[in-house]
Amino acid sequence: MGSAEYQDVQIEASWGVPESLYYNPCDRYTVNTFARDVNDISDDFSRFTLRTDSKGPKRHFVAPDVATGHFVRYEVPPPFDWKPTISEQNTLNMMAAYTRQLANIRKHPVNLMWFVDCRTVDGRQKAIPWYGEKLEELSAAAYRRNAKDTVVNISTEEELVALEKIRKSTFTTQNQGRVVVELNPAENIALRDARFAERVGKAAARLDGVVILNGATLSHIYYVLQGTGAEVCSRSTRTLEVDREFHRKLVRDKIPEVVRSSGEEVRIETLNKVERQAALRVKLLEEAFEAKDAVAGELLGELADVLEVVRALARASDLSIEEVERERKKKELKRGSFDDGIVLMETLSSSRGSDTSEDDSQNDLVPSGDVRGSSHHIQLDLIGHGWRDVRQGHDYWELIESVTVPLSHREWSIDSKGGYAPTVGEEGTRLSWELLGKRVGSNLKLKIRIKLGNRQLALDLPADFK
Incomplete structure (x- = not known):
């Protein structure tokens, strides 16, 4: 709409x-x-x-x-x-x-x-x-559950007829809640004929009940139910009015002007010095991740953003950019830069003294002073399983499993590698899990999917259905 x-x-x-x-x-x-x-x-x-x-x-x-x-x-x-x-x-x-x-x-x-x-x-x-x-603007409050309510599920014509026969006096006893009609049609006539919904609305209105609509509030059925005089509650509300959107995000100084120029209203707060330091540290992480995720043509702009945050953080910390540059040069002279692409793969502390024979040196895992080049691809940010433990007893089964995911990954998934067979529940039941993550700026969003059993739903659809 x-x-x-x-x-x-x-x-x-x-x-x-x-x-x-x-x-x-x-x-x-x-x-x-x-x-x-x-x-x-x-x-x-x-x-x-x-x-x-x-x-x-x-x-x-x-x-x-x-x-x-x-x-x-x-x-x-x-x-x-x-x-x-x-x-x-x-x-x-x-x-x-x-x-x-x-x-x-x-x-x-x-x-x-x-x-x-x-x-x-x-x-x-x-x-x-x-x-x-x-579009007619109709109100629809979100349903708030009451333990005293009587919930009636309507899926078939038979169930609707039973609702229509209920007397109002049945639900007017002391301390009795409301009649709540959950409308979940499953039959052809109920799915296609708007008169089915109209009858449900009239029956609910007669009982001073409320109809719960799980579907879209933009659908025709919503208007049919409203027209019967019944109170209709939606699992979600809708309106043409613009919702408030809360950001709580540190932005560049001129961003509020840009937002206002697009027709939106803004409300801002100004941080004090201590708060600004803390916010800029978080912002530095966010911009660093955006530089990591940049594709061709975007890196220059993202590096400029990182540099802008570094400069702002230095000023907020009473440091000059010249001081930062001097410190950078000191570290470069002492430890070098990152221009050569050197990756430290492994170190080894020898228990022997310096008088090692040539044969002993050849047997070392990483011989002292040896620097090896590599022409194959080296992945630095591997996703992997950590330790796992299964605890079980007569009537319980508990799984503990750890995974390691570097924050450098923007989007990823890892699963249980085949699943497990719990020792409780039905014989042959298997449990599996999948963890999905997505990094948005400096925030990490996680979703876990757990599957118990082996049932797979099937649809009886035409052979050419795609």
């Missing part, structure tokens, strides 16, 4: 046909176009940023059954349950720009449906706009 007035465009996406978005969790993206005026949107999307990227597990999606043509709810197999539905930033940028431009033409906010990465007679298309409508 988007508007000509606001810079942000919100996008919700899932696998399968559009009905997948009605009731199932989906990915949510917010693209900032960095242009208050639609006519100022850059043609190459160079200023666009993905301000939020909320991806979670997508347990189900909807697609036609090959034999009957009926819509069926399928389970999403790994790794697609956690994989982003739209992985290319440029596709999101194009969708955001088009949505704002359409809203400008129609003179009102729009809710626009797209088909993404689909096959056509002309080949695969990144994104095709399909259906648009005027």
Whole structure:
């Protein structure tokens, strides 16, 4: 959804046909176009940023059954349950720009449906706009769990009929919570017919209950439920208003002016001398990592950033850059520089005296004074397993395992190398894990995936499905 007035465009996406978005969790993206005026949107999307990227597990999606043509709810197999539905930033940028431009033409906010990465007679298309409508701002509070609530799950026609027969007096006893309707349709009629959702909304309204919507708040079903008078709560909230974004990041002195010129408001704080020293030390790490990650053509700019931080840190520490340069030259004279590419591979302290024979010297692992050149690739930042320990008893099994990952890696993964067979639980059960890391600036983001068992989900899809 988007508007000509606001810079942000919100996008919700899932696998399968559009009905997948009605009731199932989906990915949510917010693209900032960095242009208050639609006519100022850059043609190459160079200023666009993905301000939020909320991806979670997508347990189900909807697609036609090959034999009957009926819509069926399928389970999403790994790794697609956690994989982003739209992985290319440029596709999101194009969708955001088009949505704002359409809203400008129609003179009102729009809710626009797209088909993404689909096959056509002309080949695969990144994104095709399909259906648009005027966006009505509707409120949706996030559901707050109450232990006294009565939760009713509605997946089939039979369950809906049972809900419609419940008398309101059943839930008006003293200290009784509310009726909470979890809407998770699994049948063709429930998935495709909006009247099913309308009946659910009316039944919930009659009981003064609340309907929990797990799917997209941009979907048509959301509006149908709101129209019944029922209170609708969403697993996520949405609004056209720009959210506050907290950075708490040390930036160059003129950055606030740059941000204001793009149409955003900023709030800044100024650090005292002690705080500035601490912040610049962290900033130095961040800029050093960016220099490490720089590709062709970027290194010059990243080195300039490192040098700027070094100069600022020296000033904040009451040091002159000349003092730093003098110290650098002293170390260069005493220990050399880094121009020759020398890598210290190993050292050995000999237990013998200096009177070693020629034969003894040849038997040393690293003979004294020997410097060896190397023409093969030497990897300095290896990722590896450390120590591991398994503790077990009559009714417990515990695994402790360590790994070593140099911070020089920008993105990495390491797994359990085949897994383990716990001595508790069902016989034949295997446990495996995978640790994934990604460094963003000076922050390290970690994700751990644990698998217990050998079950692999399967989909009954056409042979040519890709």
